[in-house]
Amino acid sequence: MAQLWNLLLQGMVNSLLFLYSVLAHNFALSIAVFTILVRLLTLPLTLPAQRSAKIQQELQPEIEKIRKKWAKDKERQTQEMMKLYKEKGINPTMGCLPMLLQLPIMLAFYQSIVKALANTPLQMISLGKSVAPSLSHLVPLGSRFLWLDLGYPDPTFVLPILVVVTTWIQQKMATPPSTDPQAAAMSQSMQLTMPLMFGFITMSLASGLAVYFVVSNLVGIVIQYFITGWGGLLPQRDKEKGASKKGK
Amino acid sequence: MRKIATGPKVILWLFIIVALLTGCRSAAPPTSWPGLTVAKGIVYVAAGAKVRALDAENGNQNWEFPGEEKKGPFYATPAVEEGLVFVGSNDGNLYALDAVTGNQRWVFATEKPIIAGPAVAGDTVYVASSNHKVYALEAVTGNTRWEFATGNWVWATPLVAGNRVYVASMDHKIYCLDVENGQELWRFEAGGAVVSTPTLARDTLYFGAFDNKVYALDMATGTKKWEFQTDGWVWSQPLVVNDTVYVGSMDKKVYALDAISGQKQWEFVTEGAVLAGPAFAEGLLYVASEDKQLYALDAATGQKRWWFTAKTSIFTPPVVADGVVFICSQDGRVHALEAGNGDLLWAFPRAE
Numbered sequence: 377m378a379q380l381w382n383l384l385l386q387g388m389v390n391s392l393l394f395l396y397s398v399l400a401h402n403f404a405l406s407i408a409v410f411t412i413l414v415r416l417l418t419l420p421l422t423l424p425a426q427r428s429a430k431i432q433q434e435l436q437p438e439i440e441k442i443r444k445k446w447a448k449d450k451e452r453q454t455q456e457m458m459k460l461y462k463e464k465g466i467n468p469t470m471g472c473l474p475m476l477l478q479l480p481i482m483l484a485f486y487q488s489i490v491k492a493l494a495n496t497p498l499q500m501i502s503l504g505k506s507v508a509p510s511l512s513h514l515v516p517l518g519s520r521f522l523w524l525d526l527g528y529p530d531p532t533f534v535l536p537i538l539v540v541v542t543t544w545i546q547q548k549m550a551t552p553p554s555t556d557p558q559a560a561a562m563s564q565s566m567q568l569t570m571p572l573m574f575g576f577i578t579m580s581l582a583s584g585l586a587v588y589f590v591v592s593n594l595v596g597i598v599i600q601y602f603i604t605g606w607g608g609l610l611p612q613r614d615k616e617k618g619a620s621k622k623g624k
Numbered sequence: 625m626r627k628i629a630t631g632p633k634v635i636l637w638l639f640i641i642v643a644l645l646t647g648c649r650s651a652a653p654p655t656s657w658p659g660l661t662v663a664k665g666i667v668y669v670a671a672g673a674k675v676r677a678l679d680a681e682n683g684n685q686n687w688e689f690p691g692e693e694k695k696g697p698f699y700a701t702p703a704v705e706e707g708l709v710f711v712g713s714n715d716g717n718l719y720a721l722d723a724v725t726g727n728q729r730w731v732f733a734t735e736k737p738i739i740a741g742p743a744v745a746g747d748t749v750y751v752a753s754s755n756h757k758v759y760a761l762e763a764v765t766g767n768t769r770w771e772f773a774t775g776n777w778v779w780a781t782p783l784v785a786g787n788r789v790y791v792a793s794m795d796h797k798i799y800c801l802d803v804e805n806g807q808e809l810w811r812f813e814a815g816g817a818v819v820s821t822p823t824l825a826r827d828t829l830y831f832g833a834f835d836n837k838v839y840a841l842d843m844a845t846g847t848k849k850w851e852f853q854t855d856g857w858v859w860s861q862p863l864v865v866n867d868t869v870y871v872g873s874m875d876k877k878v879y880a881l882d883a884i885s886g887q888k889q890w891e892f893v894t895e896g897a898v899l900a901g902p903a904f905a906e907g908l909l910y911v912a913s914e915d916k917q918l919y920a921l922d923a924a925t926g927q928k929r930w931w932f933t934a935k936t937s938i939f940t941p942p943v944v945a946d947g948v949v950f951i952c953s954q955d956g957r958v959h960a961l962e963a964g965n966g967d968l969l970w971a972f973p974r975a976e
Contacts, residue, residue, distance in 0.1 A: 501899065
């Protein structure tokens with residue numbers, strides 16, 4: 377298992393280095409391009425969950441009806457909901473599996489960026505064991521990009537702020553407006569907590585990783601737009617769009 | 625049912641994300657790479673956040689630096705000269721300490737981690753930094769005499785010989801500088817970053833690089849005499865004894881090469897990367913490896929005579945003095961071994 381993991385990591389580190397060699401020795405650009413490629417390659421894993429979420433969003437009025445109708449009988453309420461999901465051909469728990477499958481890939485990518493940005497002797501030894509001989513001449517990677525040293529945190533906090541904003545937008549788009557006040561309150565607090573947490577962590581991380589977060593979020597926003605439109609970010613605009621389509 | 629399921633799911637995701645991110649903090653303080661020097665019966669070891677002076681006879685500690693304050697971690701090998709101990713730190717400072725008491729005499733800030741050990745020649749100390757520069761400082765005061773900027777981090781100890789200073793940089797180059805003013809006399813470009821401290825023997829400069837090669841250059845002109853290809857990065861400082869160059873590689877091997885032609889005489893395979901430069905005494909070659917072993921090899925044939933197993937990897941070059949081999953493993957533990965047979969004389973710290 378450990379060997380398989382190392383192999384995955386090695387492949388990613390060398391892919392990053394290869395991109396670095398063809399993208400004018402710009403590691404920020406390499407991270408950005410590789411992030412886009414990884415997000416596109418993992419699309420088959422993430423898409424079913426996002427589609428399922430969209431259908432669930434469309435079923436909200438019917439779910440609400442079931443909730444009201446069986447408010448006092450929770451067991452029946454669950455049965456009716458499951459029946460509805462079955463009718464529409466969705467499995468509400470299916471969303472988790474692709475996300476979990478995607479997790480090791482994202483973790484390996486994340487670790488490969490850290491590995492490639494080696495700036496201490498021990499990190500360099502670890503990198504030396506992963507790099508293909510034909511790419512060895514690229515080490516150490518040029519870590520300067522604009523005002524950033526990609527191996528160190530962004531001193532200006534511009535990237536942490538971008539991480540907060542893009543995480544918030546992506547989450548807002550992905551979260552359907554809930555009619556249940558308790559669920560709505562929880563999702564609202566999540567929409568604030570998660571981006572702030574990411575922003576806070578980014579402040580102490582290598583800025584190369586912040587580049588990865590921002591690009592990954594931007595790709596996520598684009599994908600989300602094609603699936604759910606603006607979703608929870610601009611629900612009014614989506615409603616108007618839906619109404620105009622119906623009118624036609 | 626959905627309401628109940630949402631809470632734990634969110635907590636699980638938050639937990640996973642925090643665990644992943646905190647596990648990848650590159651800005652976290654790095655682990656040390658101990659440095660070891662023996663001078664006048666004292667073992668100076670810089671490991672973790674401490675520099676210590678130990679009695680070479682018995683391992684008793686004479687002093688440690690710093691006291692309560694937080695400094696380090698230390699990667700650099702200390703240099704000792706004229707009653708002063710010079711040691712670079714990951715905090716970017718070069719500390720000059722009193723060799724007898726360990727008290728700080730002066731400090732020189734470079735703003736970026738100092739990985740390379742300093743070199744001392746006459747009244748000047750030469751120190752290289754990850755700020756790409758090498759500095760010549762007055763040994764007594766720490767005042768700057770000159771500085772020279774390379775194109776990348778400098779992790780190798782500068783080599784001072786005669787009126788020249790040789791500086792290996794991660795910009796792939798070896799620079800030959802005038803010792804008086806830091807003026808560049810020549811430069812040689814290797815095929816990869818150079819972190820191997822160069823060695824000078826007769827009129828030839830030997831070093832390794834991240835292009836997996838060992839190079840031999842004419843010391844006067846920087847012209848390449850020969851190169852030898854290994855299967856891993858060459859980090860170790862070559863050692864030249866008589867007409868043989870001994871050098872370790874990250875391909876887990878130590879090589880004996882003919883100093884004139886670069887032809888391989890023998891190789892010895894360990895179980896891990898050989899990052900430390902070997903040491904030699906009385907016909908034995910001492911090779912430290914990532915596999916936690918110190919090997920004593922017959923320098924002529926490469927045959928294993930004896931070996932010693934430490935608790936952790938050994939990246940620090942062994943030092944031989946007065947019939948004793950001193951090693952420091954990655955856990956900062958110092959071992960003094962009988963050079964002839966590997967018997968343990970003492971270890972510091974004593975208690976496990």
